[in-house]
Amino acid sequence: MEHKTLEHFKEELLKQKQEILSDTSKTMNENLVVAGEELPDTIDRSSVETDRNFTLKLRDRERKLLKKIDDALSRIDNKTFGVCEECGEEIGVNRLKVRPVATLCIACKEEQEKKEKMMS
Numbered sequence: 001m002e003h004k005t006l007e008h009f010k011e012e013l014l015k016q017k018q019e020i021l022s023d024t025s026k027t028m029n030e031n032l033v034v035a036g037e038e039l040p041d042t043i044d045r046s047s048v049e050t051d052r053n054f055t056l057k058l059r060d061r062e063r064k065l066l067k068k069i070d071d072a073l074s075r076i077d078n079k080t081f082g083v084c085e086e087c088g089e090e091i092g093v094n095r096l097k098v099r100p101v102a103t104l105c106i107a108c109k110e111e112q113e114k115k116e117k118m119m120s
Contacts, residue, residue, distance in 0.1 A: 001082045005093065009100050010076050016100075017069045020062050068101035084108050 075081040082091050086108035095102055104112060 001090070001093075006076055006081060009081065009096060010073065013069050013072055013076075013100055017066060017073075020066055020069075024059060024062060065101070071103075072101045086112075 072081060075083075082093075082096055083089070084091050084105040085103045087105065089105050091102055091105045095106060102109070
């Protein structure tokens with residue numbers, strides 16, 4: 001992959017990482033404010049708890065995505081970004097534009113999904 005293309009993906013990944021970290025920090029501060037309030041109404045407490053659980057699930061997804069972003073940045077540094085981990089072929093640029101953290105080409109990803117479907 002060309003150096004210019006790699007730099008583009010690196011910039012996009014770093015931008016995405018910063019957005020996630022910024023959103024996480026903002027949400028954590030908001031949750032601290034709500035957590036400090038006393039809510040006498042059972043419905044209010046239930047609503048706050050539901051919101052908190054949703055936020056925790058969202059943060060877990062973001063934590064996993066941050067790990068994938070860091071892994072993709074490492075692959076850029078190691079010159080293995082855009083190479084399918086399964087077959088060693090190049091991952092299409094269009095696929096990487098949609099999902100820059102992708103580690104499998106379309107064919108290998110489809111095969112993986114077929115296997116997962118058969119196992120379930």
